[in-house]
Amino acid sequence: MSILKKNIVANFAGSMWQALMGLLFIPLYIKFMGIESWGLIGIFATLQVIFGLLDMGLSSTLNRELARLSVFLNKEQEMRNLVRTLEVLYWIIAIFVGIIILLLSPFISHHWIKAGQLSPQTIEQALLIMGFVIALQMPIGFYSGGLMGLQKQVLLNVINVTISTLRGAGVVLILWRVSPTIHAFFLWQIAVSVINIFLLALSLWRRLPLGDSKAVFQKQLLKGVWRFAAGMSGISIMAVILTQLDKIILSKMLTLEIFGYYTLASVVAMSLGSLIRPVFVGIYPRLVQLVSLDDKHGLKLLYHSSCQFMAVLILPLTIVLALFSYEFMLFWTQSTSIAEKSHYLVSILIFGTALNGLMHIPYALQLAFGWTRLSFVKNIIAVILFVPIIIFMTTHYGATGAASTWLLLNIGYVFFEIPLMHRQLLHKEKWRWYCQDVFLPLVACVLIASLGRIFVNPQLPQFMMSLYIIIISLSTFVVAVLITPVTRSWLFEQILRTKLFSGT
Secondary structure, eight states, X not given: OOHHHHHHHHHHHHHHHHHHHHHHHHHHHHHHHOHHHHHHHHHHHHHHHHHGGGGTTHHHHHXXXXXXXXXXXXXXXXXXXXXXXXXXXXXXXXXXXXXXXXXHHHHIIIXXXXXXXXXXXXXXXXXXXXXXXXXXXXXXXXXXXXXXXXXXXXXXXXXXXXHHHHHHHHHHHHHXXXXXXXXXXXXXXXXXXXXXXXXXXXXXXXXXXXXXXXXXXXXXXXXXXXXXXXXXXXXXXXXXXHHHHHHHHHHHHSOHHHHHHHHHHHHHHHTTHHHHHHHHHHHXXXXXXXHHHTOHHHHHHHHHHHHHHHHHHHHHXXXXXXXXXXXXXXXXXXXXXXXXXXXHHHHHHHHHHHHHHHTHHHHHHHHHTTOOHHHHHHHHHHHHHHHHHHHHHHHHHHHHHHHHHHHHHHHHIIIIIHHHHHHHSSTTOHHHIIIIIIIHHHHHHHHHHHHHHHTOOTTSOHHHHHHHHHHHHHHHXXXXXXXXXXXXXXHHHHHHHHXXXXXX
């Protein structure tokens, strides 16, 4: 098995396991702590993403530079010095982030969050602990980026699986046997984050090639990467505004309880990332290498096969979940009230997330060329349009309006960014992306899943309904595989190989 396939398989296994740990334990978090505490965890996640802006593109830069330098000879010392240089900057930023959150905690707890059962003092104490958690978790992305750039993604996922299990199962044990409070939840996150950082940092430094001397901070190395880092930072700032603005507005306008339902729906929709991220992080370093080697044929082949694979991977699940969102939420939470208040949000958010996922490989191609301008300008325009729309929609339609803006945003990406990107990169490949890479699997999934929705018996017992949805999901996936060129060819190749092997 090639290193690319190994990385993708490892990324899938790790990502799926992490998603499973999250989805499995969330109902228990709500059971032990209540929906308001879960809403507070949603605010924590939003703060984490917002302050992640101060990453300033360093994680992505390290990923790209290590992947690029790894194909050249005599770059060992430069690689080690680059890691040391960016590592020092990253830890300074992480400490700064922790201090900022500590200073903001009184304002957020007393003047921003609209709590019911939780007191402002309880929320403020939780926010203080959050500051330490976020500061500790920031370097995790940096060291992970380094391991991905070195294509040590099997090792990275072994660590991620271990930590996610410890994080999820451990906190449930703490809430059950020690203290069912939001404070206990975040204190456990601190302990797990320390272990995570130690394992990742140790793994990265041991996998770097040996240099002639000890790794040192070199200011001049920043000159070679600052443009890409600045571009990534600009993209990240706009992306965070676009992906987190709905949560910021809702955390102010809605009660903590209703915000908890929105956060729950967002978790379901964003769990699609467990399928999206493995493909992106597995493909991206290889795209960088193909661009560095100027292998245009290999680049085009990998690009389209990856786009089609991504579509087949995420569209069947997306369409089925969007059409059967109430049944899924009822089965998952075992609560009619939660299902009724969140399933429409799930349907809207997950379709928007799927469209966003389809844009990940085109985005990876842009980064492989070091071309960040399009994404940056696109996001600036989107923010100018998106901010007034989301304020209007949230004011008049509440959480549903905010979810709809996420869907509209990603529809815009698909119809405006793709033509502009293909005009600059992989010219004449635009219509192949629209028709073969996306349209064929999308139509197949909508057709099969819609038939399943039409003929479903709403009076089925929950177990039979779950089995019915699984059958519809598998049917939708199989049809998508058969109608999409790259997966159909792969499937027939495996069948042919099996027959030949059996014949011998």
